[in-house]
């Protein structure tokens with residue numbers, strides 16, 4: 001993934017930083033656009049996965065819409081040129097201020113997550129003499145078979161409206177004259193790789209849309225959400241998500257009626273492989289039971305391992321052998337590879353933050369590593385830079401782009 005020139009470039013830079021593989025991002029966006037347009041499907045990019053301005057601009061260039069979960073995301077989408085007719089707005093706790101902002105922006109669709117929210121949007125729209133277009137986010141009770149920390153579509157989750165409340169929803173929709181009902185919305189979880197899960201979702205959507213139509217409602221929009229997973233283990237051999245299989249499942253199993261639009265909200269699958277977090281080894285601590293690599297990046301730069309027990313591939317870029325014989329650091333590496341007996345050592349790869357959970361991964365097998373070595377934490381493009389924090393009064397993590 002990192003050629004000699006890139007590594008040389010890294011050596012002159014202050015770490016840690018996010019390195020954006022913009023070629024990977026383009027390749028991924030192209031694949032998604034090709035696979036979805038075959039069926040006329042609409043794809044909104046779930047902005048919360050990564051709102052780096054360069055990333056947003058590229059995604060917009062490929063013609064995707066925006067899926068927002070806060071007022072500021074709606075604002076950012078508009079600022080980056082996503083058309084208001086392509087913006088959807090979900091979230092279990094939209095404030096009045098955020099709803100008003102989205103009403104003023106005339107976005108395509110609110111995805112409402114409770115009966116009370118329907119009433120609030122109706123009132124706020126009425127006060128502005130506007131009609132709010134909306135879909136109902138329904139919790140279909142479909143198990144996403146993903147990590148329980150990132151499951152959202154079960155009865156026990158806080159998201160969406162449960163199916164036993166649908167009569168209430170229908171009654172409220174009839175009363176609320178400042179709402180225009182567009183359709184139904186779902187989002188059952190993230191990092192989903194089992195296509196059977198989406199097949200089950202289609203079955204539930206078909207039942208639920210029949211329920212509404214039996215009661216005289218017209219469903220114009222079926223929004224199935226996002227969640228498509230990526231390969232964190234093999235970022236180099238399986239770089240682009242399986243968009244073909246994903247969209248095909250919906251084509252096969254979703255009962256799409258004439259005039260209906262099918263919408264998707266993909267985050268991770270579009271951006272996950274497009275960045276690596278680049279860090280340096282500050283210290284090597286060899287213990288009797290454990291060896292630690294202490295990096296200059298930690299949970300303040302990438303919190304997924306600590307927050308979701310997530311796996312990221314960790315590589316020692318300086319000892320990987322893809323190195324030109326020119327510069328100082330590289331000479332050492334060349335010697336190592338000449339010996340070709342490079343032993344792998346197990347390290348707990350940890351950050352500098354004053355928390356015991358600030359560990360990227362335990363027992364990572366790496367070539368013997370030294371102070372100053374560059375470490376790449378791969379597949380960090382989704383839910384990485386966006387979750388960076390200033391805890392411990394840390395500097396804001398930088399971003400570097402492959403095309404600069």
Ligand SMILES: *Cc1c(COP(=O)(O)O)cnc(C)c1O
Nearest residue numbers: 046090190226227265266267268
């Ligand atoms: C986060 C989110 C998504 C995107 O999820 P991914 O797993 O990143 O594809 C889509 N829709 C909603 C409502 C979300 O909150």
